[in-house]
Amino acid sequence: MSLLEILAGIFGVIGGCANFPQAYKIFKRKSAGDISIVTYLIIFISIILWTLYGIELRNPIIVIPNIFAFISVDAVIIGWFRFGRNNK
Secondary structure: OOOOHHHHHHHHHHHHHHOOHHHHHHHHHOOOOOOHHHHHHHHHHHHHHHHHHHHOOOOOHHHHHHHHHHHHHHHHHHHHHHHHHHHH
């Protein structure tokens, strides 16, 4: 495995976790009124497609970071469905 692949994997996982602070904020404040659900649904679909593509290529450098991204974006979407519509 090359250095670039290792770095891509590490920073891919870090990038995949980038939505956890947003999810934490939603659940802590019990508010997601400012979140654009359309944006997160587009990101969610993109993550699913990239994960399937990585599985097809049998490339863990694509699959593993997208699993983390799936979980973090899913947490934001769940938070929006739980708290986002209450402010409208």
